[in-house]
Amino acid sequence: MKTFRPQPGFVVQAYRYALDPNAAQEQALCSHCGAARAAYNWAVGWVTASWWQRRAEETYGVCEEELTEWRPWSLPSLRKAFNETKHTDPGFAGWWAENSKEAYSTGLANASAAFDNYAKSKNGKRKGARMGAPRFKAKRKARLSCRFTTGTIRVEQDGRHVTLPRLGTLRTHEPALKLLTRVQAGTARILSATVRHERGRWLVSFQVEVKRDLERVARPNVAVGIDLGVKTLAVMADSTGEVRTVPNPGHYDRARGQLRRASRIVSRRQGPDRRTGRKPSKRWEKANTALGKVHHRVANLREDALHKLTTAVAAEYGTVVAEDLNVAGMLKNRRLARRIADAGFGEIRRQLDYKTGQRHATRLVVANRWYPSSKTCSGCGAVKAKLLLHVRTYECDACHLVIDRDHNAALNLAALAAAAVTGTGVAGDQGTTQAVSKPRGADQKTRATRPRRKAEAGRAGGAALPHQRQTEARDRTQAEALTLW
Structure with missing residues (x-):
């Protein structure tokens, strides 16, 4: 995945618009997002297969030199391996050509980033909570998203339509004149576009390099x-x-009444059940959409x-x-x-x-x-x-x-x-x-409030305890x- 660094005087910002696709376009959007999820799952399975193979070989006493080689998870390596297997893999053969190559590149890039984050977290080079190994994305839970970095990505002259690779021209729910004006004036350049489905609506977000001068404050x-x-x-x-x-x-407190009623309606409908494999009813889907x-x-x-x-x-x-x-x-x-x-x-x-x-x-x-x-x-x-x-x-x-x-x-x-x-x-x-x-x-x-610590301090003749000395040292360094x- 390319990393864009803005030039001096330029900043990278996003312009997000809601889309109004027709039935055929919505099906194509779902297909592209599903292809990205399938490519992600393929990459996770392809990389972790070598992990499990090495673990199995170790149980049979295979020496280190003869173990299966680790499969790399860099984006170029994943792309090369995917292009070699997509024609014969049963999961992709017959339908992979229906979507843009950017859909599969999105899934592979996300998998590469997930493995990088896992490795850095395991080695202590990544801040935040400990991250586990990448797992497969479930169809019912994965967020529908796809990113386009190459091909035809533009805002049409009327300001009410956008064009994306393989998806064609899609109508926007609101005018995109602000972005169109900047592009026509030469003060903005579209770098990429990401389509995403959130709460029943399709959205497109343009990553744009914009020339922006600092404005004087009042x-x-x-x-x-x-x-x-x-x-x-x-x-x-x-x-x-x-x-x-x-x-x-x-805002949330004022909407709690509506949320309570909508949640009650959802709970009274027949929802999905993983244990029995029960699928949600149409009424549950309608109530959940309203919530x-x-x-x-x-x-x-x-x-x-x-x-x-x-x-x-x-x-x-x-x-x-x-x-x-x-x-x-x-x-x-x-x-x-x-x-x-x-x-x-x-x-x-x-x-x-x-x-x-x-x-x-x-x-x-x-x-x-x-x-x-x-x-x-x-x-x-x-x-x-x-x-x-x-x-x-x-x-x-x-x-x-x-x-x-x-x-x-x-x-x-x-x-x-x-x-x-x-x-x-x-x-x-x-x-x-x-x-x-x-x-x-x-x-x-931190104050020592337990009587045992106070008694220890008294027996020590008023001397500071070890944890107190450490706390005082921290205070001096601040x-x-x-x-x-």
Whole structure:
């Protein structure tokens, strides 16, 4: 699979449109996506066959030099092996010529990437959760998707049709004039197109290399701090002292009634059963489609709201300060997981990252995860040792400031922008060895609450325990309270 690197002044972005194919075109789309799945399964079986063969030979005492050779899983190797066997393989002979070669290339490329990820994860070279070996894709569960990188890929002159290899001209559900105008002006070049079926609708996504100049923001000398929350989606405080509140739309909560009724209807229909091989009834398929439409509408509303918020922020302020939240850890809270997922904290951060760097002349400052934005007083800088989540009003013990908790956190984040440039020595400065003097509760230190540990510390004459010394060493090495992107 080719990797496109944009030229200076160019960015790679996607233009996605819904399709309105007729019956014959929809059948061709399903055939191409099925061919991609079949090629993926062939590649997985072809590579893993050598693994099982070697394992069987080892049980018979075959020496290492005489074992079956490992089959490579690079994309050129898979393509070469597939082209040699597609004419005689019973799974492809007789029908492989009905689809574009790009369909099979899509499956082979996905299989190659899956094996690469598995190997890197097993060797410890890939971040994230441990990945297992690639498995076969089931027809009833696999996502219908196919990518085209060569051939005729264009938007027609009327802006209401797109042309793809072997599929011909397909009508779009909405005009594609924005992409067509850029292509005609010479400021965009289509690199590839991917068709996908999601919740009852076919979509086409164009990967486009676009010439984009940075746009000047409305208030270049103003910095804003954004504090995300559940009750209120975002509280924005800028360096001029202005505070704005963005309410949480709660799209999922508002649609829970519809989802409950639609799910009840689905549960009362005869659905599929793997144990008995029972196929779903027509009424179950119809009810399940209606349930998917409700979920799709909620996802679209959430995406639209987040895009409008991040676009407005990136286009107005010269510096944006956001938090590096541990969203995966926050989702483990069973009382707030649904609302945190509905708010989309990670999506807001992702959109701000590319919109500030590729579209506007905006600087993005990401506060460190351990920076105590809520515990720090925005008036005098004092830090509370502990601030429970249900306490929504911040009361400073030093200067007696009383302010809303989220407003206080947003003001502290906005102050980080000036601290990062001037280096005033407050929390968030680059190059400082200690963020701010804080008693406890605002860093990574864990408190020993079990009586046994307290007794051991007492018997040791007040000496620090080994785990306490390790924690203190970690605290000393945490030099910066923010990261500049």
